[in-house]
Amino acid sequence: MFQLIKTEGSARRGEFVTPHGTxxxxxxxxxxxxxxxxxxxxxxxxxNIKCQVQLCNTYHxxxxxxxxxxxxxxxxxxxxxWDGPILTDSGGFQVFSLAQLRRIKxxxxxxxxxxxxxxxxxxxxxxxxxxxxxxxxxxxxxxECVENPAEYSYAAASTERTTRWLVRCKDEMARxxxxxxxxxxxQLLFGINQGxxxxxxxxxxMKDISALDLDGYAVGGLAVGEPTEVMYRVLDNVIxxxxxxxxxxxxxxxxxxxxxxxxWRGVDMFDCVMPSRNARHSTVFTWxxxxxxxxxxxxxxxxxxxxxxxxxxCRNFSRGYIRHxxxxxxxxxxxxxxxxxxxxxxxxxxKIREAIEAGEFGAFREHYSPxxxxxxxx
Amino acid sequence: MFQLIKTEGSARRGEFVTPHGTxxxxxxxxxxxxxxxxxxxxxxxxxNIKCQVQLCNTYHxxxxxxxxxxxxxxxxxxxxxWDGPILTDSGGFQVFSLAQLRRIKxxxxxxxxxxxxxxxxxxxxxxxxxxxxxxxxxxxxxxECVENPAEYSYAAASTERTTRWLVRCKDEMARxxxxxxxxxxxQLLFGINQGxxxxxxxxxxMKDISALDLDGYAVGGLAVGEPTEVMYRVLDNVIxxxxxxxxxxxxxxxxxxxxxxxxWRGVDMFDCVMPSRNARHSTVFTWxxxxxxxxxxxxxxxxxxxxxxxxxxCRNFSRGYIRHxxxxxxxxxxxxxxxxxxxxxxxxxxKIREAIEAGEFGAFREHYSPxxxxxxxx
Numbered sequence: 001m002f003q004l005i006k007t008e009g010s011a012r013r014g015e016f017v018t019p020h021g022t023x024x025x026x027x028x029x030x031x032x033x034x035x036x037x038x039x040x041x042x043x044x045x046x047x048n049i050k051c052q053v054q055l056c057n058t059y060h061x062x063x064x065x066x067x068x069x070x071x072x073x074x075x076x077x078x079x080x081x082w083d084g085p086i087l088t089d090s091g092g093f094q095v096f097s098l099a100q101l102r103r104i105k106x107x108x109x110x111x112x113x114x115x116x117x118x119x120x121x122x123x124x125x126x127x128x129x130x131x132x133x134x135x136x137x138x139x140x141x142x143x144e145c146v147e148n149p150a151e152y153s154y155a156a157a158s159t160e161r162t163t164r165w166l167v168r169c170k171d172e173m174a175r176x177x178x179x180x181x182x183x184x185x186x187q188l189l190f191g192i193n194q195g196x197x198x199x200x201x202x203x204x205x206m207k208d209i210s211a212l213d214l215d216g217y218a219v220g221g222l223a224v225g226e227p228t229e230v231m232y233r234v235l236d237n238v239i240x241x242x243x244x245x246x247x248x249x250x251x252x253x254x255x256x257x258x259x260x261x262x263x264w265r266g267v268d269m270f271d272c273v274m275p276s277r278n279a280r281h282s283t284v285f286t287w288x289x290x291x292x293x294x295x296x297x298x299x300x301x302x303x304x305x306x307x308x309x310x311x312x313x314c315r316n317f318s319r320g321y322i323r324h325x326x327x328x329x330x331x332x333x334x335x336x337x338x339x340x341x342x343x344x345x346x347x348x349x350x351k352i353r354e355a356i357e358a359g360e361f362g363a364f365r366e367h368y369s370p371x372x373x374x375x376x377x378x
Numbered sequence: 379m380f381q382l383i384k385t386e387g388s389a390r391r392g393e394f395v396t397p398h399g400t401x402x403x404x405x406x407x408x409x410x411x412x413x414x415x416x417x418x419x420x421x422x423x424x425x426n427i428k429c430q431v432q433l434c435n436t437y438h439x440x441x442x443x444x445x446x447x448x449x450x451x452x453x454x455x456x457x458x459x460w461d462g463p464i465l466t467d468s469g470g471f472q473v474f475s476l477a478q479l480r481r482i483k484x485x486x487x488x489x490x491x492x493x494x495x496x497x498x499x500x501x502x503x504x505x506x507x508x509x510x511x512x513x514x515x516x517x518x519x520x521x522e523c524v525e526n527p528a529e530y531s532y533a534a535a536s537t538e539r540t541t542r543w544l545v546r547c548k549d550e551m552a553r554x555x556x557x558x559x560x561x562x563x564x565q566l567l568f569g570i571n572q573g574x575x576x577x578x579x580x581x582x583x584m585k586d587i588s589a590l591d592l593d594g595y596a597v598g599g600l601a602v603g604e605p606t607e608v609m610y611r612v613l614d615n616v617i618x619x620x621x622x623x624x625x626x627x628x629x630x631x632x633x634x635x636x637x638x639x640x641x642w643r644g645v646d647m648f649d650c651v652m653p654s655r656n657a658r659h660s661t662v663f664t665w666x667x668x669x670x671x672x673x674x675x676x677x678x679x680x681x682x683x684x685x686x687x688x689x690x691x692c693r694n695f696s697r698g699y700i701r702h703x704x705x706x707x708x709x710x711x712x713x714x715x716x717x718x719x720x721x722x723x724x725x726x727x728x729k730i731r732e733a734i735e736a737g738e739f740g741a742f743r744e745h746y747s748p749x750x751x752x753x754x755x756x
Contacts (some may be wrong), residue, residue: 035702040418040709044694065677065702072678073698081694299443300450316422316459320451324413324443331418331709 001188001215002247006357010239010266013356016216016247019186020077020085020137025247025268026352028259028345029053029087031276034060035070035080038276039338040331043082048312049339050346053085053137055271058130059094062122063115067133075135075183087271088136090127090169090192092143093220093251104144106161124168132176135183140218141169143192148226155196159205162194166209188215190249193238196221197230202238210243217242218249219267223258232261239266256285256348256372260365263352275345279337282326285344289374293337297377298323311343348372379566379593380625384735388617388644391734394594394625397564398455398463398515403625403646404730406637406723407431407465409654412438413448413458416654417716418709421460426690427717428724431463431515433649436508437472440500441493445511453513453561465649466514468505468547468570470521471598471629482522484539502546510554513561518596519547521570526604533574537583540572544587566593568627574599575608577615584619595620596627597645606636613643620644634663634726634750638743641730653723657715660704663722667752671715675755676701689721726750 006013016023030037030051037046046054056076061067073079076086092109095102099111099120108123122130127142143162146155173189176182191209195201209217219238222231235250242248249269250262259270275285282293286306293305304314305322313322313336325333355364384391394401408415408429415424424432434454439445451457454464470487473480477489477498486501500508505520521540524533551567554560569587573579587595597616600609613628620626627647628640637648653663660671664684671683682692683700691700691714703711733742 034706034708035699036706036708036710038709040713042695042710042714060706064706065698069678069698069702073680073696078680079696079699079702081699300447302451302456317420318451318457320443320447321413321457321459324447324457328412328414328438328442330412330414331416331712332414332420334709335418335713336420 002245008356008359008361009264011263011356011361012266012268013353014247014268016268018085018137018188019184020083023052023085023269024353026259026263026349027052027269028349029055029269029271030342030346031055031271031273032080033057033273034064035076037338037342039280039334041335041338041342043080045339046082049343050350051084051342052346053087053269054080054082055087055089056080056134056136057094058088058091058127058134059098061134062091062130063113063120067130071133071135071183075133077135085137087138088131088134088140089251090140090142091122091130092127092192093145095122096145096147106164108142124165125172128169128172128176132173132182132184132187136187137184138188138190138216139173141166141189141191141214143194143220145221145224146194146196148197148221148224150196152198152201155194155198156201159195159201162192163205163208166191166212170212170214190214190216190218192218192220192251193242194221197226197234199234199237202234203241206238206241210241214246216247216249216269218251220251222250223253228258231258232265235262235265235267242266256345257369259348260352260369264361264365275341276338279341280334282333282337284337285341285372286376287372289371289376291376293319293322294326295323295377305337305340306344309340309344309347311340313337313340313343380623386734386737386739387642389641389734389739390644390646391731392625392646394646396463396515396566397562398461401430401463401647402731404637404641404727405430405647406727407433407647407649408720408724409433409649409651410458411435411651412442413454415716415720417658417712419713419716419720421458423717424460427721428728429462429720430724431465431647432458432460433465433467434458434512434514435469435472436466436505436512437469437476439512440469440508441491441498445508449511449513449561453511455513463515465516466509466512466518467629468518468520469500469508470505470570471523473500474523474525484542486520502543503550506547506550506554510551510560510562510565514565515562516566516568516594517551519544519567519569519592521572521598523599523602524572524574526575526599526602528574530576530579533572533576534579537573537579540570541583541586544569544590548590548592568592568594568596570596570598570629571616571620572599575604575612577612580612580616581619584616588619588621592624594625594627594647596629598629600628601631601636609636610639610643613640613645617644634723635747637726638730638747642739642743653719654716657719658712660711660715662715663719663750664754665750667749667754669754671697671700672704673701673755683715683718684722687718687722687725689718691715691718691721
């Protein structure tokens with residue numbers, strides 16, 4: 001299902017065959033939290049911006065409209081009209097970051113919905129059932145995302161529980177994939193590595209979950225407040241213990257530089273709200289660095305956001321027009337900028353793949369890792 | 379420039395040749411107030427929803443980004459990337475409806491910007507200069523839009539002044555169209571009929587402005603609070619006095635039924651924010667009547683908004699998905715609904731044209747004028 005085409009050091013150019021099409025890693029997954037990319041971008045638009053995988057959020061869709069409703073409407077593919085691979089997270093991260101009044105027990109988590117305060121229980125079985133209803137290509141295991149910094153003893157106990165939850169996830173997924181009414185009976189399951197910033201916990205947990213022979217392995221609980229260097233150190237230490245022949249996914253990361261550095265350390269898949277969220281706040285990624293599209297200097301600038309970009313926005317619209325749309329509060333501003341930023345991220349992954357294939361990723365990293373974090377309009 | 383292809387009673391199927399392409403009236407102009415259709419719809423999308431004319435607002439664009447900036451960026455066509463005809467209003471209506479602290483003098487209007495309170499003067503010459511900078515296809519004359527109800531004496535004096543302003547508009551437009559640096563030296567000018575709800579004032583004013591031999595004639599100051607029957611009565615009385623061989627434009631109107639009734643009375647062109655504004659508030663026009671897309675009954679409805687519609691939204695997305703997007707506050711909801719409503723309006727005009735060509739507009743009117751105002755989900 002996953003095979004390596006080329007490697008350069010720890011960096012991997014792979015191919016990942018799924019029931020909804022083949023993913024070419026390293027790949028960035030485009031985040032459609034509630035079943036739609038924020039900024040009025042539709043699943044049909046994703047085809048024009050090199051998106052490979054759409055990511056949707058289990059927690060949000062369970063609360064609204066309800067996974068049973070999505071199931072009645074044919075599952076996420078039919079609901080959103082995206083026919084490629086879809087990854088759903090487990091809901092765990094949102095339960096721990098958004099929900100209120102949560103109590104964690106061995107059986108799962110009791111919490112109050114951030115939408116209407118309704119009391120909800122979610123455990124491994126519930127998370128798998130919801131994701132099965134959503135019919136995604138890849139389901140994520142239900143885990144506890146430990147906050148950073150965390151006490152060692154808490155992190156250790158939590159990570160053990162996440163392993164026990166993972167066994168239950170795997171069993172429940174196997175049961176659901178046997179049911180005749182299941183939308184995607186070939187749904188894949190990725191486990192999630194936790195352990196806060198403690199390398200020994202991280203490594204032990206990765207070894208434990210690797211033994212379960214899942215379809216892929218994610219590293220969770222990073223980019224949640226710790227310094228970037230700590231994230232890189234954890235990756236340096238834990239990634240070598242992830243199964244070599246399975247895809248590796250770094251959850252919720254990150255800047256273009258973060259992605260380049262993580263690919264360098266052996267990661268294959270990414271997701272992050274940064275490109276779409278920053279775009280809606282007029283911060284745009286370019287091949288010369290980071291640009292603030294509302295800057296006064298662009299008022300009468302007829303050039304595209306990025307002269308090196310051939311996204312639908314840059315092929316058609318000027319900086320002057322986009323700046324005006326942002327200043328006037330027009331929603332089209334967000335759509336044009338989100339389209340550009342997602343295209344930029346998806347193209348970044350394409351260039352990373354080409355660099356690995358050509359054996360030039362080391363030079364690519366040295367050039368672009370600092371460059372893409374530079375501010376161009378300071 | 380304007381020629382009639384077919385008539386049925388007072389209804390007219392015409393052809394209107396402009397420097398930016400031929401308009402097929404009866405036509406509905408799609409409103410892009412600040413140079414963008416609200417709801418994240420771009421000028422490029424307009425090509426896919428049968429739009430013939432884009433309408434932009436002089437007042438808004440003068441305040442922000444400034445017509446000088448739009449001019450530096452090549453004019454509205456290059457700015458918004460719409461290559462078909464563009465009509466700009468004169469700013470008059472917005473000065474009277476949006477601006478604060480306004481004082482009306484013979485020379486023009488002094489007012490405060492609703493954006494930043496800045497003191498601004500706009501008279502006929504300024505309005506023509508701004509519209510010339512914007513480079514639209516059709517400029518509208520600067521007029522006073524009298525509120526309804528209005529005192530007869532005020533309406534009479536105002537209408538006289540609007541005629542004097544029109545003469546100044548015509549002279550200034552002629553001067554601007556001679557300047558080598560003018561973006562569109564073939565810019566057309568439409569006069570605007572006023573006179574509140576007083577038929578004699580309306581008729582006298584229409585006769586006065588008709589004598590100026592302009593490129594087209596609009597009826598303004600209707601649909602501003604008076605009963606619909608009064609609007610139809612004014613049209614019945616004033617339209618016969620508009621030049622037969624020039625396009626007639628009813629400003630800011632209206633519902634599908636209003637449009638059918640006005641075409642019946644001899645109107646050729648329309649504009650209204652209703653389809654886009656209603657869409658953003660989840661009210662959708664269909665061939666069975668008016669639909670509230672957030673209604674609970676659509677929660678698991680896999681059908682398109684309108685089963686008789688083949689717009690980009692209805693070809694792809696379900697009521698259940700669109701309802702969810704509205705409930706979740708996703709901007710994509712507005713974009714999909716605006717796309718549908720504008721397509722509906724543009725298709726309504728197409729069907730009206732076909733009905734007139736076939737000599738069946740009377741039957742069309744009897745069937746659709748009541749039907750399209752019906753609520754389908756009450």
